[in-house]
Amino acid sequence: MRSLQRDESRARYDLLTLTSYDVTLDFRDENTFPSTTVIELTSRGGETFLDLKPVSLTSITVDGIGLPVDALHEGRYPLDLAPGEHRIVVEAVMGFRNDGEGLHRAVDPADGSAYVYQMSFMSAAPSVFACFDQPDLKAPYTLHVTAPDSWIVAANAAGQQVEPGVWEFEQSEPLSTYFVSLVAGPYHRIAGQHDGIDLGLLCRGSMASALEADADELFTLTGQCFDEFHRLFGIRYAFGKYDQAFVPEFNAGAMENPGCVTFREGLLFTTRVARSLRIQRATTVAHEMAHQWFGNLVTPTWWDDLWLNEAFAEYMGNRVTAEVTEFSEALVWASLARKNWGLTADSRPSTHPVAGTGALDADAALQDFDGISYSKGHAVLTQLAHRVGDEVFFNGVRDHFERHRFGNATMSDLFGSWEAAGAGDLGEWTSAWLRTAGLDRIDLDRDGGALVLTPPGGVATARTHAFSAATWDGDTWVTSDVVVGADRTQFAAPDQAAVVLDAGDTAWADLTIDPTTAAALPELMARTTDPLLRATIWNTVRNGVHHARLDPAAAVRVICAGVPDEEQDTALTSLGQWTGEDGEGARGLVHAKLLAVVAEPDDARSQIHDAFLARAFSAPMNSDLQLAAIQGALSTATDPGELSSFLDRGLFPALEIDAGLRWRALKRLTTLGATDLDELDRALADDNDAKTQISHAWCRARLADPDAKAWAWQRFTGEVDASNYEIEAIGTGMWQTGHDELLAPYVERYFDELPGTTSIRAGWGLADAALFFYPITAVAGETLARTDALIADPALNASMRRVLVDAGDDMRSRLRARERYVG
Numbered sequence: 001m002r003s004l005q006r007d008e009s010r011a012r013y014d015l016l017t018l019t020s021y022d023v024t025l026d027f028r029d030e031n032t033f034p035s036t037t038v039i040e041l042t043s044r045g046g047e048t049f050l051d052l053k054p055v056s057l058t059s060i061t062v063d064g065i066g067l068p069v070d071a072l073h074e075g076r077y078p079l080d081l082a083p084g085e086h087r088i089v090v091e092a093v094m095g096f097r098n099d100g101e102g103l104h105r106a107v108d109p110a111d112g113s114a115y116v117y118q119m120s121f122m123s124a125a126p127s128v129f130a131c132f133d134q135p136d137l138k139a140p141y142t143l144h145v146t147a148p149d150s151w152i153v154a155a156n157a158a159g160q161q162v163e164p165g166v167w168e169f170e171q172s173e174p175l176s177t178y179f180v181s182l183v184a185g186p187y188h189r190i191a192g193q194h195d196g197i198d199l200g201l202l203c204r205g206s207m208a209s210a211l212e213a214d215a216d217e218l219f220t221l222t223g224q225c226f227d228e229f230h231r232l233f234g235i236r237y238a239f240g241k242y243d244q245a246f247v248p249e250f251n252a253g254a255m256e257n258p259g260c261v262t263f264r265e266g267l268l269f270t271t272r273v274a275r276s277l278r279i280q281r282a283t284t285v286a287h288e289m290a291h292q293w294f295g296n297l298v299t300p301t302w303w304d305d306l307w308l309n310e311a312f313a314e315y316m317g318n319r320v321t322a323e324v325t326e327f328s329e330a331l332v333w334a335s336l337a338r339k340n341w342g343l344t345a346d347s348r349p350s351t352h353p354v355a356g357t358g359a360l361d362a363d364a365a366l367q368d369f370d371g372i373s374y375s376k377g378h379a380v381l382t383q384l385a386h387r388v389g390d391e392v393f394f395n396g397v398r399d400h401f402e403r404h405r406f407g408n409a410t411m412s413d414l415f416g417s418w419e420a421a422g423a424g425d426l427g428e429w430t431s432a433w434l435r436t437a438g439l440d441r442i443d444l445d446r447d448g449g450a451l452v453l454t455p456p457g458g459v460a461t462a463r464t465h466a467f468s469a470a471t472w473d474g475d476t477w478v479t480s481d482v483v484v485g486a487d488r489t490q491f492a493a494p495d496q497a498a499v500v501l502d503a504g505d506t507a508w509a510d511l512t513i514d515p516t517t518a519a520a521l522p523e524l525m526a527r528t529t530d531p532l533l534r535a536t537i538w539n540t541v542r543n544g545v546h547h548a549r550l551d552p553a554a555a556v557r558v559i560c561a562g563v564p565d566e567e568q569d570t571a572l573t574s575l576g577q578w579t580g581e582d583g584e585g586a587r588g589l590v591h592a593k594l595l596a597v598v599a600e601p602d603d604a605r606s607q608i609h610d611a612f613l614a615r616a617f618s619a620p621m622n623s624d625l626q627l628a629a630i631q632g633a634l635s636t637a638t639d640p641g642e643l644s645s646f647l648d649r650g651l652f653p654a655l656e657i658d659a660g661l662r663w664r665a666l667k668r669l670t671t672l673g674a675t676d677l678d679e680l681d682r683a684l685a686d687d688n689d690a691k692t693q694i695s696h697a698w699c700r701a702r703l704a705d706p707d708a709k710a711w712a713w714q715r716f717t718g719e720v721d722a723s724n725y726e727i728e729a730i731g732t733g734m735w736q737t738g739h740d741e742l743l744a745p746y747v748e749r750y751f752d753e754l755p756g757t758t759s760i761r762a763g764w765g766l767a768d769a770a771l772f773f774y775p776i777t778a779v780a781g782e783t784l785a786r787t788d789a790l791i792a793d794p795a796l797n798a799s800m801r802r803v804l805v806d807a808g809d810d811m812r813s814r815l816r817a818r819e820r821y822v823g
């Protein structure tokens with residue numbers, strides 16, 4: 001189906017003014033649901049179309065006159081509306097989905113209960129109700145839902161059950177289609193209140209105890225964030241009540257639907273988690289709250305400004321979490337958990353400017369919705385706020401909210417408000433940071449006594465970088481402020497002294513630890529206590545290996561020296577993911593894996609394992625630090641006997657071993673070839689829930705067995721249907737280093753069969769399956785050649801091409817590092 005074009009959206013905006021939507025849905029069947037939409041509008045006279053993706057269209061009337069249902073084509077229903085007011089009534093049958101978009105329906109294996117939620121972002125609303133699906137045609141919604149008697153239903157506006165199974169909702173404030181949402185099912189709901197705002201927390205019934213355990217923490221930080229946003233923005237939250245729902249099989253981290261935010265269930269903890277996950281959850285809560293103003297109250301006119309939504313929410317979310325909640329180290333977390341995502345994205349062939357990408361249609365915008373929008377956007381807004389000062393920054397933001405309240409606006413509207421508030425001319429800064437793609441690289445030239453700036457592609461960018469450099473003076477780290485703006489900036493590094501650029505983590509640049517510093521760091525890590533400085537060391541070491549400028553063996557030595565006294569569990573988690581096996585940990589391709597490019601991977605793995613184990617033994621029993629260290633030790637374990645002993649509490653007799661740790665150990669045993677399907681089935685039967693089922697699917701795909709690989713492949717090709725979460729687990733599970741012969745046929749089949757998956761998937765699910773099933777462990781020039789050949793095929797789907805460009809970039813990075821350091 002054709003994605004909405006920008007000029008089409010402008011024409012429709014010029015033609016129509018929407019008055020209201022009235023939507024009636026019935027969830028009593030399992031596969032489909034009836035959907036009736038009444039749209040009141042005023043037309044200025046002309047042809048247009050309605051967006052609608054039903055299983056079948058039952059009827060459509062305009063002003064009471066029936067129109068032929070067979071005029072619906074490719075999700076569009078053509079309309080010719082005379083000048084004046086009109087009432088359009090559409091009756092259709094829609095389908096539930098299991099790819100995380102539209103109305104997603106999932107059945108809980110723990111108790112057989114079904115759960116539904118609506119994810120309209122960014123173009124899935126028409127698979128729920130008939131609409132004009134573009135961000136700048138806002139209207140208030142009135143919703144009516146019939147559902148099984150045992151369900152509760154929550155939506156953007158407040159509602160209530162008026163008789164068993166019948167739910168009526170108040171008319172909402174004006175909403176864009178992309179954030180119209182509801183959740184329905186036998187959800188467990190906990191009510192709260194803060195400053196006159198009714199709060200709700202929801203999750204599936206089988207996770208109720210996890211929600212109850214954390215309700216205080218969630219309500220507390222929600223209240224703290226509301227107070228701070230009210231203070232900073234000077235405008236009260238505008239959407240009435242505020243529900244936060246943890247929903248099954250959610251693709252993103254969360255979605256900011258006004259009054260009805262949806263979160264992935266991984267942010268609700270049924271097993272013990274390290275503090276880094278609590279920080280991630282807190283910053284996500286704050287991020288979605290910031291969107292209630294920036295994105296929901298004032299919405300981008302078109303998708304090309306979506307980056308600004310995310311950059312703003314990311315900046316405010318991290319800042320407010322650090323400043324007003326118990327998670328004061330949120331910025332250290334952001335540095336370790338988010339920054340390399342953006343830096344890597346900005347160094348790829350697919351890099352793009354933060355702003356002004358043009359985004360001709362929604363699909364194109366979705367592809368540019370990446371680490372550059374979030375992480376680089378966050379970095380540049382931090383820079384801007386620092387440059388203009390808080391007073392000007394927030395005066396501009398308040399002016400923006402007041403001018404465009406419940407409406408839409410563009411980036412230039414916001415920058416206009418900032419300039420009017422006293423920011424001065426931001427043109428040059430905008431052009432250097434927002435409209436220029438790529439990373440400046442900054443290297444230390446010791447002999448030349450300079451910092452050397454290399455712009456991306458050799459084209460000067462007019463950017464300046466202000467940061468602090470830390471130099472080891474033999475006793476301690478001494479920092480000095482530097483501004484790097486030209487090709488070379490004087491910087492004298494004492495002979496053989498270690499130097500870490502960007503000690504305060506304020507720069508956005510491609511930085512590498514130089515070999516002299518890398519050699520010195522193993523001695524110095526124990527004396528390096530500043531968490532931001534340590535975060536920068538970990539980031540720059542990782543960046544250097546990714547770009548084949550730092551020997552992976554040197555990185556291993558720094559890790560082995562630093563892990564045993566690392567104080568941030570976020571750092572241990574982040575390093576554990578980097579040093580773990582391909583496919584272990586979510587989204588396996590985000591960074592190259594260290595052990596895929598090191599010369600002696602077995603030795604390196606066992607040294608890193610020992611370092612994590614040492615940290616696990618020295619950390620307080622059952623502490624977050626210990627948990628993160630144990631997770632790192634499990635993912636680098638090589639001895640099945642040790643893993644079995646761990647599970648039997650031989651290693652840590654007083655450790656709480658829950659399903660989270662048990663399945664980590666089982667995954668590692670599977671990778672080591674030390675378990676089989678029978679044992680995995682028994683473990684699942686002992687503790688069968690949505691999470692353990694996904695872990696089991698991962699393990700099954702990883703078994704060194706032709707049947708297991710064939711089983712996995714049937715899910716990729718769609719021969720057997722699988723949900724979005726199963727696709728992720730099975731795709732990342734099946735590829736394993738060392739199983740080259742078993743997997744060789746699937747390398748071929750991936751490139752042959754990938755293009756055909758457009759017939760079974762769409763949207764995020766299409767790109768995600770392409771990513772998760774990419775043969776990342778087949779590190780060979782031939783894999784890269786096949787990748788490049790498919791990228792060059794003009795018939796290839798655009799979102800698949802984007803995935804292949806990035807996956808190919810990771811493959812190229814692995815090959816380059818191996819060539820340089822493995823020989």
Ligand SMILES: [Zn+2]
Nearest residue numbers: 287291310313
């Ligand atoms: Zn967001």
